[in-house]
Amino acid sequence: MYITQGLKRAVQTNGRGIATMDGERKRTWAEFRERVAKLAGALQSLGLRDGGRVAILALNSDRYLEINYAVPWAGGIIIPLNTRLAPTELIFMLNDSDAEILIVDETFAAMLPAFAGKLNTVKQYIYAGDNAAPTGTVNYEQILAAHSAMPDTERGGDEVAGIFYTGGTTGRAKGVMLTHNNLVANAINLVIGLKITDESVYLHAAPMFHLADGCGIVSVTLMGGTHIFIPRFDPSTALETIQRTKVTHCILVPTMLNMVASNPQSKQYDLSSFRVLGYGASPMPEALMIRAKAVFSNCEFVQAYGMTEVSAVATFLDDKYHMFEGPYAQKVSSAGRPIYNIEIKVVDPDDTELPRGVVGEIIVRGPTLMKGYWNRPEETAHALRNGWMHTGDAGYMDEDGFLFLVDRYKDMIKSGGENVFSIEVENAIYQHPSVSMCAVIGIPDEKWGETVHAIVVPKPDQTVTEQAIIQHCRELIAGYKCPRSVEFRQEALPISGAGKIMKAKLREPYWQGRDRRIA
C-alpha cells in the first residue's frame, strides 16, 4: 500500500468533485492531482531524491495537504513540524532528521532568520505563502507552475513515509518513523470508525502537523471526500466554517471541543450538517461531553485513543457508548475497544497479560506499529520489545474489551501511599457550574510525598472559592482524592501542540530543585 494510491483513487472515482476549499480557493481532485504532480517535479528539481526528507513548518492550508502528497509522489519523506515549538527545538528536529528541504508559510517565514547558520543539512527553502518570497527562498506557486507533472514514484509498502516528532514537551524529542503501510492501515481503520465516505466534508481545525488531524488527511483523500481548512484553531472560525461549508467530519482534542462547546455563540450557528466528531489525544471528562452534545446535537461522537507510535489510533469508543444511563453507562468513561486489526493487552512489567480489571501498562501490536524512532535503535528496541509497542500508559480492560485509561503513569499522584488519578479529580471539578478549565497535579509535601493540587480557570464573570471547589469534590469522590489546595487563574492553561494541557509546565514551579520520582 502507498499513500498516493488514495489520491489516485480520489481522482479516478471523484475527479470532478471538490478536493480542497481554503477560504475562497476551491479545487477539484483532478486539479489537486495535477498540482501535486507538478510540485513533486519541482521538489525533484530542487534535489529531492528517493527517501530524501522535506520538512514543513506552516499553519493549516490547502498547500499543506498538497505538500503531504507531493513529497511521497516525488519519493520523499515528510516531516511535519510542530508550529508551537521554539526555534531551538525546531533546529534540533531539522538537524536530527537530516532534512534537506524546508517549506514555510507566511507565518513562519519570520522564523527563518533565527535558523540562519544553524541548520546542518537543509539546502533549499520553499516559501508557501501569498506574499513575496523572502530572500533565500523559492516561491511555491512559481516553482509549481514552472514544472510539468511527473509520474508518481509509487514509493510505498514498508518504506518510511513520514517522521513525526513526539515527546517535545518533556525530554529529548524523538522522530517516529511511520511507513506507507502504517499510515494507510490507520486511514482504513478511520474510515470504519468515523464512517468516512465520498460525501464527507472534513474540517482541518486541529493542527495538520499533528497526527490526530493527520489521520483525516489520508482517510478523507482515500474516500474522495472534501478537505476544508482553517489556518489555526479558533472556536468562532470553526463554527462559522462548519455552517458555511457544511462540514460533516472533524477531529478535535478535548480542549478544543471544550472551547467550542463553551462558546456562548455556539447555539447561533446551523451545525446540522455535522455527522461525526472524532475526539481524542486525552480522555474527556463527562461534564464536558454533556456540554458538547448540547452543541453538536445532530452528530455522532467517537473517541479515539492512541499515539504517534501506532500511527495515531488504537481504540475507538463508538457513539452508542456515549450514554450516561442504561446498559452502556459504564463504558462512557473508557477509551473504547481495540480497533479491527489492532491488538491490545494490559500487562505487568514482565509483559505478562493481567486479568481484566487489573491496572497495568497498555501495549499495542498491529499493522500500524511504527518502524521505529529515527536514529534511535536503543529506544526503538526498548519501546517495541517483544514486538509490542509499550505505550507507557496505565489502564485496565473490562470484560467487554473496553480499555480504561486510568492515567499516564507520570500524571498519577502518589499521596500517602494512595494513588490518585488526576482525571478523576478533574472530572469532579468540571462538574462545578462555574468552572471553565482545570488541571490537577501532585505537588511536593513533606508528610505525604505529594498532595493533590487543583488549578482552576473560572468561567468569565463567575467567581468561586477554594472551599467551594473542595466541598464540591467531597460530594463526588473519596476524601483522599480531593484537592488539598486550589489555585485560580483568569487566563487559559498552557496547551501543547497536541492540544493537551501541559502539566509538566504547571508542575515546574512547585518542583524546582526537587526530583519527582515517577513509576
Added chain:
Amino acid sequence: MYITQGLKRAVQTNGRGIATMDGERKRTWAEFRERVAKLAGALQSLGLRDGGRVAILALNSDRYLEINYAVPWAGGIIIPLNTRLAPTELIFMLNDSDAEILIVDETFAAMLPAFAGKLNTVKQYIYAGDNAAPTGTVNYEQILAAHSAMPDTERGGDEVAGIFYTGGTTGRAKGVMLTHNNLVANAINLVIGLKITDESVYLHAAPMFHLADGCGIVSVTLMGGTHIFIPRFDPSTALETIQRTKVTHCILVPTMLNMVASNPQSKQYDLSSFRVLGYGASPMPEALMIRAKAVFSNCEFVQAYGMTEVSAVATFLDDKYHMFEGPYAQKVSSAGRPIYNIEIKVVDPDDTELPRGVVGEIIVRGPTLMKGYWNRPEETAHALRNGWMHTGDAGYMDEDGFLFLVDRYKDMIKSGGENVFSIEVENAIYQHPSVSMCAVIGIPDEKWGETVHAIVVPKPDQTVTEQAIIQHCRELIAGYKCPRSVEFRQEALPISGAGKIMKAKLREPYWQGRDRRIA
C-alpha cells in the same frame, strides 16, 4: 496481520456473545476459541507442522468455521474443497496441494472409498460428522475433547493461510495461495463495504468453501458478530433461518438470489431483520434486481466484483447506486468502484491504460493480491506480470470510476464482426414476465462465425414461444444482438460451485469437434 487475531479480538470484546448457531447448537466466542485451541492441539498431535496442509470437504456448519480457525492456530494452511466436484477432480487437488490431513463430514465420508489408494500425501482422516466415525478416520469431537487448548502459533503476515482452487470448470484447476495479510485486508474492506459490526448476524448460505462466502468468515469474526449456518443453499431453508435467527447479513450469488426472490413463499416470511445483502460472482440483470428488492425491502444491496486471486473483492457498488431512475441510473449496471486500497486499471494488451469508456482487460493491484498459484511459477508470473493481477475480464470504466464488466472475454459472442455481450441480451430476456432463468451463448455459424443463441427456462406453468422472446428483445436491444434461435428447457441450467451458470457446458454440444477461438 494474522487471521486468528480476529478470533482473539472477538473473544476479548464479545466473549460472552454468540459466535455460532448451527441448528440448535449455540456457542459463545469464549467457547468457540476454547474448541479451536483444542482442535489445533489435536491437529498437531496428528502430525500437522508449520505450513502443513489440511483439506476440508464438507457442507456448511459450525465445525467448518472452527476448522478455518484451528488450522491457522496450529500453524497450518487450509484447503477448502469444492463440494460439487467429482472424485477425480478432488483427488487431483489433494495430490497437487500435498494435503496431509483431510477432514470430511457425514455427507462426504461416503466419498472416501473412491479416494482409497489414490491420495499420495494424505496421512490422516478426520470425520467431522455426528454419526459413528468410519474406519480409518478419527472422530472430530473425540480428538477435540482429548486435547488441551494450545497457544496460538500466530503464524501470519505474508505466510500462506489458504490454498483455494479455481478454474475447475474449464482447464486444469489452479491453487490460489492467499496469505494472512491478503485475507485480513480483504476482510477489513468487507467490514466497510457491507457495514459489518459486532451486532451483525451473518448467514452462511452460499458454500463456505467458496471465497465469496469465505469473506464472511474472516470479517464477521473480526468484528465479533454471530455466524449462522445452513448446510447447503435452499431458498426455503434460507428464508426460514433468516426469520428465526434474525439474520442481518448474507452474501449470495445472483443465481441464489434469483431462487429466493422467485420463491412464491418469500413474502410470507418476516425478513425485517435483514440489513445488507452482498451479491456478486457475476453481474445481475436489472429485472432480477427489481424482484430481489421486492422481497428484501428493508435491506441494502451491495454488489461486489472480484476473484479468488484478489482474495475475493475488488469493487463495491454501494446501495445508493441501485436506482433505475435519477442521477445514478447509469450506475446500476456497473460493478461499482475500486475499493479503498485496491487499484484497478483497464488496459490494452501492452498494459497501457485506456481512456475512460474504452473496453479492455481489467487489471488489479493491492494488499489482497495473491502470493501466486501453488507450484505454478510460470502461470503466476504471467497472471501477475508487472505487479498487477490480469483478470481476463473485459470491461470499461466511466468518468466516475465505475467499472462496467462488458463480459468475460470468452463469453463475448463474435457475430459478423460485431461483438455481442451476452449479459446485455440476458438482461433483455429476463425482463420478459414468463422467464425464470436464461443464458445466452454463441453457437457456430458458417456465415457469421457465431450467432446469438438463447437458452430459456420458463416460469412454472407458463409457456412462451421462440418468436415471442425474439420480438421482446427487438424492443429492447439492437437487432444484431437479438437471439437468432431460442431453446427451451424445463429444468434449471447447470450451476458451478461458485453459483455461475456453466456456459462452457451449455456451449459444448454445439462446438464438438470445432475450435472456438476466444480473444
